[in-house]
Amino acid sequence: xxxxxxxxxxxxxxxxxxxxxxxxxxxxxxxxxxxxxxxxxxxxxxxxxxxxxxxxxxxxxxxxxxxxxxxxxxxxxxxxxxxxxxxxxxxxxxxxxxxxxxxxxxxxxxxxx
Amino acid sequence: xxxxxxxxxxxxxxxxxxxxxxxxxxxxxxxxxxxxxxxxxxxxxxxxxxxxxxxxxxxxxxxxxxxxxxxxxxxxxxxxxxxxxxxxxxxxxxxxxxxxxxxxxxxxxxx
Numbered sequence: 001x002x003x004x005x006x007x008x009x010x011x012x013x014x015x016x017x018x019x020x021x022x023x024x025x026x027x028x029x030x031x032x033x034x035x036x037x038x039x040x041x042x043x044x045x046x047x048x049x050x051x052x053x054x055x056x057x058x059x060x061x062x063x064x065x066x067x068x069x070x071x072x073x074x075x076x077x078x079x080x081x082x083x084x085x086x087x088x089x090x091x092x093x094x095x096x097x098x099x100x101x102x103x104x105x106x107x108x109x110x111x112x113x
Numbered sequence: 114x115x116x117x118x119x120x121x122x123x124x125x126x127x128x129x130x131x132x133x134x135x136x137x138x139x140x141x142x143x144x145x146x147x148x149x150x151x152x153x154x155x156x157x158x159x160x161x162x163x164x165x166x167x168x169x170x171x172x173x174x175x176x177x178x179x180x181x182x183x184x185x186x187x188x189x190x191x192x193x194x195x196x197x198x199x200x201x202x203x204x205x206x207x208x209x210x211x212x213x214x215x216x217x218x219x220x221x222x223x224x
Contacts, residue, residue: 042218
């Protein structure tokens with residue numbers, strides 16, 4: 001079945017540094033989503049990508065939909081302490097309902113002030 | 114709008130006990146779903162519903178039942194809890210054109 005491989009699993013960075021994480025798949029996705037989960041809360045959508053090659057920004061966050069449609073990356077520039085959390089990539093499960101998502105295992109980000 | 118509301122926030126069960134995790138949304142979304150989140154495993158789909166009266170299985174449905182008698186509510190039932198069901202459970206909804214909205218989760222421990 002479809003799987004998303006997300007890396008790195010965790011990152012420990014200094015405040016002000018840039019962060020990069022990515023997600024790959026052996027199968028093609030037509031949509032890539034990036035969610036953030038704060039401690040004790042549910043995931044919240046950060047960026048949605050709908051076209052191969054698309055580069056989209058949301059404040060200090062930038063995400064790209066890979067040209068092969070099998071990968072995506074998320075960059076965070078000039079990290080701040082509130083960036084702490086778990087970041088998930090996700091894509092539609094084409095074997096089920098259009099609402100069903102497959103998630104990567106997450107990248108846990110820690111930021112040292 | 115409250116969005117997606119899950120109750121309870123925390124629950125401890127003994128093996129073999131039953132309970133229902135509640136989920137309600139006030140956005141008139143047709144699609145609702147339940148995920149479980151385990152350390153290092155990401156979120157995995159348990160059951161989902163594309164509208165009132167319609168439910169289907171996700172990736173990890175065993176040990177769980179669902180029903181959808183109204184658009185607003187989508188309860189998840191554990192008939193006989195097992196330690197392997199210790200997890201954080203998230204309910205989510207959308208209208209098919211929007212991203213999933215998640216609740217804040219129910220943290221379940223089965224001893």
